[in-house]
Amino acid sequence: MAATSPHLPWWNDRVGYQVYLPSFADADxxxxxxxxxxxxxxxxLAGLGVGLLWLSPxxxxxxxxxxxxxxxxxxxHPRLGTxxxxxxxxxAAEARDIxxxxxxxxxxxxxxxxxxARARRDREDPYRDYYHWRDPAPDGGPPNNWTSVFGGPAxxxxxxxxxxxxxxxxxxxxxxxxxxxxxxxxxxxxxxFWLERGLAGFRIDVAHRIIKxxxxxxxxxxxxxLRPTDHSGRSADHHAxxxxxxxxxPGLKELHGRWRRIADDYDALLLGEIYLLEPATxxxxxxxxxxxxxxxxxxxxxxxxxxxxxxxxLRAGEVTGPHLAWVQSSHDRSRAVTRYGGGATGRRxxxxxxxxxxxxPALPVLYQGEELGLDDGEVPVEAMQDPLALRSxxxxxxxxxxxxxxxxxxxxxxxxxxxxxxxEGGRRRGDTVExxxxxxxxxxxxxxxLLATRASLADLRHGEVRWVGEAPPLLAYDRGQARVVANxxxxxxxxxxEGSAWRVAFATGGLAEGARLEGGAELASEQAAILVRDxxxxx
Ligand code: GLC
Numbered sequence: 001m002a003a004t005s006p007h008l009p010w011w012n013d014r015v016g017y018q019v020y021l022p023s024f025a026d027a028d029x030x031x032x033x034x035x036x037x038x039x040x041x042x043x044x045l046a047g048l049g050v051g052l053l054w055l056s057p058x059x060x061x062x063x064x065x066x067x068x069x070x071x072x073x074x075x076x077h078p079r080l081g082t083x084x085x086x087x088x089x090x091x092a093a094e095a096r097d098i099x100x101x102x103x104x105x106x107x108x109x110x111x112x113x114x115x116x117a118r119a120r121r122d123r124e125d126p127y128r129d130y131y132h133w134r135d136p137a138p139d140g141g142p143p144n145n146w147t148s149v150f151g152g153p154a155x156x157x158x159x160x161x162x163x164x165x166x167x168x169x170x171x172x173x174x175x176x177x178x179x180x181x182x183x184x185x186x187x188x189x190x191x192x193f194w195l196e197r198g199l200a201g202f203r204i205d206v207a208h209r210i211i212k213x214x215x216x217x218x219x220x221x222x223x224x225x226l227r228p229t230d231h232s233g234r235s236a237d238h239h240a241x242x243x244x245x246x247x248x249x250p251g252l253k254e255l256h257g258r259w260r261r262i263a264d265d266y267d268a269l270l271l272g273e274i275y276l277l278e279p280a281t282x283x284x285x286x287x288x289x290x291x292x293x294x295x296x297x298x299x300x301x302x303x304x305x306x307x308x309x310x311x312x313x314l315r316a317g318e319v320t321g322p323h324l325a326w327v328q329s330s331h332d333r334s335r336a337v338t339r340y341g342g343g344a345t346g347r348r349x350x351x352x353x354x355x356x357x358x359x360x361p362a363l364p365v366l367y368q369g370e371e372l373g374l375d376d377g378e379v380p381v382e383a384m385q386d387p388l389a390l391r392s393x394x395x396x397x398x399x400x401x402x403x404x405x406x407x408x409x410x411x412x413x414x415x416x417x418x419x420x421x422x423x424e425g426g427r428r429r430g431d432t433v434e435x436x437x438x439x440x441x442x443x444x445x446x447x448x449x450l451l452a453t454r455a456s457l458a459d460l461r462h463g464e465v466r467w468v469g470e471a472p473p474l475l476a477y478d479r480g481q482a483r484v485v486a487n488x489x490x491x492x493x494x495x496x497x498e499g500s501a502w503r504v505a506f507a508t509g510g511l512a513e514g515a516r517l518e519g520g521a522e523l524a525s526e527q528a529a530i531l532v533r534d535x536x537x538x539x
Contacts, residue, residue, distance in 0.1 A: 010099075015049055015363070016052040018056070022056070026417075033404075039085070039092050055102055060078070060112075068169070068173065099201075101201045107175060130182065146241065147238055147241055148168060149388075154166055195263070201270055204292065208247045233396070277302065286324075295320075295323065301332075307489070314357070332398055335376050335400075346373075346375060355450060355484065356486050358530075374431060385422060403427075453505045490526075
């Protein structure tokens with residue numbers, strides 16, 4: 001790991017990696033990835049150049065949303081390991097200079113959380129007010145028109161006490177009531193518990209929706225002709241209303257700031273899932289650095305291969321400041337390779353985008369399997385597990401992005417010796433870590449070289465970004481003495497070399513790494529490179 005600049009936080013010099021734990025590596029053969037499995041695979045991440053892991057939720061959970069329904073924030077799901085396994089993981093990661101973030105899920109708990117068990121028991125219980133309860137509407141239906149991300153109303157009627165409770169996600173995920181100061185205090189303690197244990201911070205789940213408008217008013221209905229046809233991981237019902245009262249609300253940033261003050265005591269990182277695509281909106285949460293340290297920019301996760309849109313999105317940091325984490329895939333959306341056209345085309349484009357984001361402030365984050373150029377796995381409808389799939393008859397499903405990591409070409413993929421919880425996904429030998437390890441032309445080899453280039457050139461991690469190619473086909477920016485270039489068009493383009501000599505530090509194809517460019521050079525269609533100014537005289 002390159003030395004950290006004294007002026008920049010520690011994460012600035014790292015590359016992040018999302019581990020979707022159920023599908024990463026299974027040590028005990030029960031078909032579910034676990035902490036011990038991940039710990040045994042850390043060398044894969046160290047070899048790739050990863051310095052920061054984000055772990056999807058590890059807590060006890062009925063798994064109605066695969067861990068995003070937490071039943072105890074202070075313990076570990078027995079299927080995934082124990083608290084001692086967390087300690088072992090953190091120590092083994094530390095030995096490789098890798099920091100570990102947990103996923104904090106503060107918007108909702110599981111219905112199996114003891115708080116909710118108490119809350120639903122009777123209206124007078126002190127835990128009642130940890131959640132949002134309302135009387136039925138006069139017709140007996142839900143109290144307002146809010147809808148769930150996974151489909152259907154955002155309310156479920158609870159027979160015992162005769163009221164509805166709010167859930168922006170599944171009925172098994174009741175929303176917490178953050179107007180109740182006791183809830184905030186519970187979470188202060190949860191943050192401290194894990195930070196004391198040596199975790200490096202948190203990815204904050206649904207960080208843009210935790211606070212709701214006072215009185216929970218109805219939200220405007222979106223006319224059918226204006227609703228998106230590409231649902232992108234959310235139900236049609238979710239898109240049927242305009243979310244003006246259940247996201248981006250006053251008070252949210254203050255809540256982020258409350259957590260930041262705790263995190264700063266530990267020099268920990270808070271990385272928000274602030275799913276707001278407008279950079280100007282994100283900037284309100286990030287620019288003055290009084291909220292979370294970083295937020296993901298999700299524009300690329302939503303995009304297909306759209307060079308014009310790409311050019312605009314890559315400049316989001318000019319609006320938000322250098323506080324973005326760059327992702328093009330996650331466990332919630334179709335993988336980039338698939339969205340960009342699949343196969344060799346998709347792989348080529350995903351590597352191009354990875355190159356363009358590798359030197360953008362502050363933090364590039366890979367989703368597991370991205371380094372292998374994976375496309376979506378095949379999951380037959382009857383094998384789907386995602387709550388979104390179960391409610392849409394399989395029409396919408398996040399499962400294809402979640403199939404097991406292909407380590408080896410054998411039954412169970414080297415992921416498990418048992419029966420994987422999701423199908424293997426139709427992986428081929430060339431998709432596996434084992435095959436790519438020894439193939440210099442593999443996506444794995446390219447990602448390793450790319451991240452090594454970022455680590456070896458301080459200019460790629462420090463200093464101002466200056467765009468020098470702003471519109472397709474040529475996208476290019478300088479960072480210090482380095483220049484990142486990509487041709488997003490369909491024919492070769494001349495590279496801007498401005499009379500200087502440049503050395504090719506990294507190339508996805510077309511250019512030879514190590515070559516000196518002087519005079520003129522062309523970049524082939526859909527290729528990218530990192531160049532470094534090379535003032536040495538030609539002999
Ligand atoms: C976030 C997670 C997603 C989960 C949802 C509810 O969007 O990334 O997987 O379903 O929150 O917790």
